Every structure is written in structure tokens, then in C-alpha cells.
Amino acid sequence: MNSAAHTPVEPGFVPSAPRFVHLRLHSEYSITDGIVQIDQAIAAAADDGMPALGISDLANLFGMVKFYKSARGKGVKPIIGVDAWIQNEAERDKPQRVLLICRNRAGYGQLSELLTRAYLDNKHRGRAEMRREWFENGAAADLLCLSGAMSGDIGAAIAAGNVEQAEQLAADWARLFPGAFYIEVQRAGHPGTERYIRHAVDIAGRLGLPVVATHPVQFLKRDDFKAHEARVCIAQGYVLADKRRPRDFTEEQYLKSQAEMCELFADLPEALENAVEIARRCSLTVQLGKNFLPLFPTPEGMTLDDFLVQEAKAGLERRLAQLYPHPDEREKQRPRYEERLKFETDTIIQMGFPGYFLIVADFIRWGKKNGVPVGPGRGSGAGSLVAYSLDITDIDPLEYALLFERFLNPERVSMPDFDIDFCQDNRYRVIEYVRERYGKDA
Structure with missing residues (x-):
């Protein structure tokens, strides 16, 4: 190993080509x-x-x-x-x-x-x-x-x-x-x-x-x-x-x-x-600002996008039957609900969040079926008809003229954020369910 003497450098001198790079820094x-x-x-x-x-x-x-x-x-x-x-x-x-x-x-x-x-x-x-x-x-x-x-x-x-x-x-x-x-x-x-x-x-x-x-x-x-x-x-x-x-x-x-x-x-x-x-x-490039969600299991041969649309449509049918028991009134109201549902699902798919909605719907349904009281929904998430159709919320956004755009907007890309209230005595059970279903390492 060459250890020949090197010409001393004048203090304060900055070389034109880099002579040293600090690799150790405890911030x-x-x-x-x-x-x-x-x-x-x-x-x-x-x-x-x-x-x-x-x-x-x-x-x-x-x-x-x-x-x-x-x-x-x-x-x-x-x-x-x-x-x-x-x-x-x-x-x-x-x-x-x-x-x-x-x-x-x-x-x-x-x-x-x-x-x-x-x-x-x-x-x-x-x-x-x-x-x-x-x-x-x-x-x-x-x-x-x-x-x-x-x-x-x-x-x-x-x-x-x-x-x-x-x-x-x-x-x-x-x-x-x-x-x-x-x-x-x-x-x-x-x-x-x-x-x-x-x-x-x-x-x-x-x-x-x-x-x-x-x-x-x-x-x-x-x-x-x-x-x-x-x-x-x-x-x-x-x-x-x-x-x-x-x-x-x-x-x-x-x-x-x-x-x-x-x-x-x-x-x-x-x-x-x-x-x-x-x-x-070293040449490290990392992708920032993109969210990576756990994979939601879908039926064989069905994409995440298609499954969201299918689940949302099925859920809307259940909700319409509750809201409008009389068939004639239900058919009269159907067009505006279906139009709103398509607009929302198109937006959700465009922004890459179908998995998010399906995961949230999954653990909320689990909580309701397993004796964990869940709130009806609050905040901007209550403006989503898809959320209402998937049982994430229990508020009909059309009845109260709530805007979906306040919750999810392609012009302001950010993760959706549902405000969900679980019974504090039992919410640990929902967390454990999510850990087991989607992976402890996720």
C-alpha cells in the first residue's frame, strides 16, 4: 500500500476537482x-x-x-x-x-x-x-x-x-x-x-x-x-x-x-x-410521494378496478332498496345515483385508490359483523357515494348535497383520509384483523 508523502494543502484551499467526500455523518x-x-x-x-x-x-x-x-x-x-x-x-x-x-x-x-x-x-x-x-x-x-x-x-x-x-x-x-x-x-x-x-x-x-x-x-x-x-x-x-x-x-x-x-x-x-x-x-434514486398499499385479494380473473365497480354497484342496490322501498320511486331516483357513482368510481380508479376503498370497507364490515361499534362517518369522506355503497359510511351524500370533490380531487393528489370512529374498548380487535389479513410485515 503506497504511503508516500503528499504535499500539504494550504488551509482554506478548495480544490478544483473533489479531493474528499464525507461518508460518515451522525445527524x-x-x-x-x-x-x-x-x-x-x-x-x-x-x-x-x-x-x-x-x-x-x-x-x-x-x-x-x-x-x-x-x-x-x-x-x-x-x-x-x-x-x-x-x-x-x-x-x-x-x-x-x-x-x-x-x-x-x-x-x-x-x-x-x-x-x-x-x-x-x-x-x-x-x-x-x-x-x-x-x-x-x-x-x-x-x-x-x-x-x-x-x-x-x-x-x-x-x-x-x-x-x-x-x-x-x-x-x-x-x-x-x-x-x-x-x-x-x-x-x-x-x-x-x-x-x-x-x-x-x-x-x-x-x-x-x-x-x-x-x-x-x-x-x-x-x-x-x-x-x-x-x-x-x-x-x-x-x-x-x-x-x-x-x-x-x-x-x-x-x-x-x-x-x-x-x-x-x-x-x-x-x-x-x-x-x-x-x-x-453510489447512485441511489428513490421514488417519493407515491403510496404503496397492501394488495387487496380479488376474485380470479378480476382486476382491482373491476372489483371496486362491481362492489360499489351491488352496494348501491342495497342502499337504494333501503332509501326508496317503493320500486317506482327507486327507479325515478336511480339515474342521479348511478351517474354520481360512475363519476366517483372513475375518479378513484384514475387516482389509483380502488384498493384503499376496498381495504377500508373490508375492516369496517368486519368490525360491524364482530361486535365492534363503528361510527356513521364524519369529515369529507361522508361526501362519497362509493363509501356509502361500500358501508364505510352510513350517510347518503346526495340527500345532504355533500361534495365528493372535497374528499378526493384529481387536481389535488393526496391519499384519501376517512375519519372512522371505532369503540375504544374493541378497536384493537380491528387492528389485529388488519394485521393478520394484510400481513404483519405490511
């Missing part, structure tokens, strides 16, 4: 140890000429949408990752970390599934921990993995003086992430840093693995260190003056400029270049 969404506001971090990166910026909150993707939208709005490429806990099989109370980064949309899906599995199946002392074997068989094929520097298992082995074990661990990670595993190095002022870097670079050289420089950003500016420490104390249950409290962070963990990072790793220019290369390897 305010890291809950326990981050205070960086996303918009401010992206603005700072843009001002420094960084073409991309990575977010890597601790074991969550809570800030992903805000970060993605804000970065694209500023012309900064969003790199989405997670600072992930990895279960320590030898000492459960000492988990290690790796940085997992999405290369593309498939990688985002894989990362989401891994996090979900950790939260549902492998929490320990409040930490959602992943296990190494979860990455087998292509489960993380579209993710990049960074070793976690001194917080990873390779770093722990080096700190314990077991370089052979560190090399074996690195080889194992490289097998799990073929062509996508990086030995990570940091210089954030922690004890033992230079010893770790020396061994880590040697291991990377022997195994032919790339080295990447990162910086663990916890706050925006150096002056924010005390505020960050207060945040950490609140999370850990300490006070600032307590001499016994852990001091896991340093005042160096602010958002350093490219010039500062180039100076910091002047002896490892390829590690800086690999940070930029990782940004190039």
Missing part, C-alpha cells in the same frame, strides 16, 4: 450522539465544493428522506448509509460497527430489510444488532461495507494486539462483500489511532484491499463540541461535570473541509481518493 436523527442539522451540513458541503455527502446515522434511516431531498435541492449527491451495530459473538455487551452504504435502489431495500430484521429479531440492551451471517447469499450484494475503523472488529483485534485475527476478520468481510469492502481509517484524536492505521494499512496491502479515509462527524463546527457532549450526557444519564462519564468523542469530530482532510491524510492520498470513488460508485 440529529442519530438520537443519542448527533446534533448536526441536515440542511446546515449539506449547505456546508456545497460551500466547500463537495460533489456528494454521506449520511450514516446510528442504526437507522430516519433522516434519509429529508437528507435525500435537501441534498438534491442543493446539487449535492446524497450517499445513504447506516452506522450499523454488528453482534459480537464472543462478548455480547461489546458490539462492533461497520458502515453500510447503498450503491443503488436495490441496496437501499437490502439495508432496510437488514435494519428491520435487527430491530425485530436481534435487539440487545436497546441496540438493534445485525449478524455477520445475514450478509451471506447475496443479501447485501448492492451494499458497500466500510470496516468501522477502530470501532469495528478489525480495529478491536488490532487494539488487543491480535493482528493475525484482524487479518482473518478482514479476509472474511472481503468474502462477504466481494469487491465492495474497504479498510477504514480515521484521525479524529482518539488514543491508539496511529498504531491502528499502521496495522490496518499493512493488512490491506497484504490482502489487496482498498483503504478509505473517513471522518466521524458528530457536530458541525468545533465550537459545537460542548453542546454535543451535553446531548450525549442526556442520552447516557450523566452530567457534564461527572469525571466518571465515558468520553467517546473529541472536539475534532466536526465537519472538516476538503483542505483539512487532505492535510490530515497527506501520507495516504489513495485513502482520500477512495472516499471520492465510493461516492462515484
